[in-house]
Amino acid sequence: MRVDWKPYAAGLAAEATHPGSRWWEPLHATPRHVFVPRWYTADAGGWTCVDGPADEKAWVEAAFTDATLVTRVGAVHADDVPGGHRVTGRPTSSSTLPGLVVSMLEHARLVPGHRVLDLATGSGYSAALACHLLGDELVTTLDIDPYLTEAAAERLDLVGHRPQVITGDAAGTLPGSYDRIVSMVSVPRIPASWLQALRPGGRLVTTVAGTGLIITAGKTPDGGAVGQVARDRAAFMATRAGHDYPDLLDDVFTTAMTDDGEVGISLFPVLDVMRAWEVWSMLTLAAPGIEHRTGTDDDGSRMTWMLHADGSWPRARTKPGEHTATVHQGGPRRLYDLLDDIRWRWLERGELPVYGAKVTITPDGETTLSRDGWTATF
Incomplete structure (x- = not known):
């Protein structure tokens, strides 16, 4: 490479951490661009592949920015297509923004001598750090x-690192035992295999699928774990069993677009739930699996839809200049009522209990969050 990447790495270290951090030097010394030679950028209606070596300056600028680089859409990895190639679908793999990788590793409280399992290898960058x-x-x-x-192992070798790289299911039996388990993929439930693989006194760090929650927990003598929901937040791609995630709920969306259902008024305006992290996390814990969509109608009305595989759906509209929402709901559950209950709690108490909640995990992975009289179990 003709472009000197080290000044860019120094800039990334300054952006993602601070000189007193133990992660300052790993960020300085790790050539992230090696792990992401191609990636996708979003455009109208799809994703376009960018070939890093074709423009080395743009390559290092992108690689050493504290941003996520999408490396796979659906089943198509950016390594397998030429620069400029367009694909459609949802991201299924990425090189996570370095600041978030460092945050997850910091939550693990790693010290020399700890044996760590990095779940969701992705590009291999987190393993390199x-x-x-x-x-x-x-x-x-x-x-x-x-x-x-395979690709991560080759790129790790290129930069002089040879950790154990394994192909396997993060929710299945894990190879060996560890002082720390750090998951760069979100899970709907803590797998029992994680607890079995944690050594006495070990610590796990993960995010919960469909939320912004980071869970940190230390293993207890009974084989479970106890900890806390971190005050900061993060969201990773969820675990998947195949090459892609299940199809979007387009059939439910069609129903939500056309049926009148049960009509009511919400005293709150339409909310983009996934931008309101506390509300989004609380709602997911109450009703996992909701797919959120938003839009703007021709008259400028703000619209939102909540779709669930059980057939439940609400759609809500707030017209320009108004501060309430007209809500249509159908299916077996009234999901918008759950949302409004959460928003009322937020308004009445000034916060929601989910961040900072105590975490209790049984040996089989059942997890209970609790704070201020509120509990949720999954």
Whole structure:
């Protein structure tokens, strides 16, 4: 490479952490661009592949920005298509923004001698940072996608790191035992296998699917774990069993677009739920699996839809200049009522209890969050 990447890495370190952090040096020394030679950028209606080596300056500028780079859409990895190629679909793999990777590793409280399992290898960048801090022999990284593990192993080798790289299901039996398990993929429920693989006194860090919740928990003598929901927030792609995620709920959306259902008035204006992290997280815990969509009508009205695989749907509209919403609901559950209940609690108490909640995990992975008289179990 003709472009000197090291000044860009220094800029990333300054953006993502601080000189007193133990992660300052790993960020300085790790050539992120090696792990992301191609990636996708979003455009109208799809994604366009960018070939890094074709423009080295743009490559290092993108790689050393504290931003997520999408590397796979549906089943099509950016490595497999030429620059400029367009695809449609949903992202299924990425190189997560380095600041968030560092935040997850910081939550793990790694110290020299800890054996760590990095779940969801992705590009291999998070494993490289862990190797730089702990040493290759103490790092194992796992991903369900054999191409990702193969490519990551090759790129890790290129930068001088040789951790154990394994292809496997993060929810299945894990290879070995660890002092720390750090998941760069979100899970709907803590797998029992994680608790079995944690050593006595070990610590796990993960995010909960469909929420912005980071859970940190230490293993207890009974084989479970106890901890807390972090005050900061993060969202990762969810675990998947195949090459892509299940289809979107377009059939339910068609119904929600055309049926009148049960009509009511909400005293709150339409909310883009996924931008309101506390509300989004609380709603997901109350009704997991909601697909959110938003839009603007021809008259400028703000619209929102909530879709569920059980056939439940609301749609809501707030007209320009108004501060309430007209709500249509159908299916077996009234999902918008759940949303309004959460918003009332938020208004009445000034906060929601989910961030900072106590976390209790049983040996089989059942997790209970509790704070201020509120509980949720999943």
